[in-house]
Amino acid sequence: MNTTQLECFLAVAETLNFSKAAEMVNISQPAVSHQISSLEAELGVRLFLRTNKSVQLTKEGLIFIGDAETIVRTAMNSIHRLSTNVKEKKRTVAIGVHNQYELDAAVPVMNIIGKMYPNFEPEITMMPFKSLDNLLEENKLQIIFAIKSENETTKAECFTALCECPVMLICRKDDELSGRKSININGRRVILIKRHKCPDAAMEGYMKLGMPNNSNVLLADGCEAAFAMVKAGLGVTAFPMMPYMNDSELEYIRIDGLAPVLLGLYSKKLIKGEPAFEFVTEAKKFYKNYRYPIDKTKAV
Structure with missing residues (x-):
């Protein structure tokens, strides 16, 4: 080969x-x-x-x-x-993400590390859940941004929590659900994210809202596709509200009775002083006081 x-x-x-x-x-x-x-x-x-x-x-x-x-x-x-006369060793961190919103959460941390070390070079891989787990096990990735899962076995040795993410019902701003004190999605089409790209928290949100029958479901190949369908007025969906995910065209309604989930970093055991260890350290510092604009949302 x-x-x-x-x-x-x-x-x-x-x-x-x-x-x-x-x-x-x-x-x-x-x-x-x-x-x-x-x-x-x-x-x-x-x-x-x-x-x-x-x-x-x-x-x-x-x-x-x-x-x-x-x-x-x-x-x-x-x-x-090998071909470039590099005066200082590159500080490379191999980062895995499942979707654009996890990548957005990595951006401010990459910005901090880039200012600290001009020779910082992130290697970013975006793939479904199980594929990233396998790459971590094979040492082809050092860090995975992800919503913590209690049910799926991960190949990681450590999980570093960064911030809480409340599980939301997501609909258009002009949807009839927007502004209501009680939510009933009976008869509404629900957009489900395909299981291999769907965090457990989203599945719990679907179940809490009441899973619709098969004739009233649209399948989306990832959260980005699901949100695009919601914006097109094709249905509603559920997903954890992650950093920088607030879209002005969408309404985020907190699902009552579901505890927030944790966004964090999966990794193997990292050695102090290595670039990946410093990345995790700076991520913890950045998100320590991070707060979501939850006051602008309602509860189901």
């Missing part, structure tokens, strides 16, 4: 078109096909389903994307470190 094979694989996975992939990696289409075939033979699985009219990723191909990205990124970083 080599980086040329992996770069060809990632280009085809992104475009689902061998001709466009060939343009991206600057080699001929037959050469891309050869690289993919060689990679599939080495792995012993089909990565793509190919017909005369379409190209689709197989289940194995979807799973392999994260590994391929990690290997290519590691190779590129190695080339960068």
Whole structure:
């Protein structure tokens, strides 16, 4: 297995078109096909389903994307470190997030570390829950931003709590639910986030509100997609209110009877003085006095 094979694989996975992939990696289409075939033979699985009219990723191909990205990124970083006259060692922290809102929570901490150390280089990976756990176990990630889960076994050794996140019913500002003292979602369409991208807290919110029948459900491939559907007026959803998540087009209504959940950092045991340890330390300092604008929300 080599980086040329992996770069060809990632280009085809992104475009689902061998001709466009060939343009991206600057080699001929037959050469891309050869690289993919060689990679599939080495792995012993089909990565793509190919017909005369379409190209689709197989289940194995979807799973392999994260590994391929990690290997290519590691190779590129190695080339960068060895080919550049670096006066001071780079302070690299490999960070995993599941969605844009966890990434937004990481931004102020990255800003602090960047000001402390000009040679700070974060490596950010955004993937579903189980995939990040596996990368942490394989030491390809050092830190994962996540809502703490009591039910799912994680490969981490430590959890550092940063702040509380109340579980919210989320609807449009002009929704009939907005402003009501009591909430009844009977007959309303609920937007459910697919389980592999849905934190336990959101599932508890759905159950507390009363899970609708299957004919009144929309499935969303992640919280970003769910919120977009809510903004389009297609239904309501539930999700923990995370830092910097306040959208002016949406109404956040606290679900009474559900305790806030914790947003924090999963990691293995970190050594004092290492960049990842300092990242966690600064994250704790930043979020120590953080408060959500909950006074602007109502309770169900």
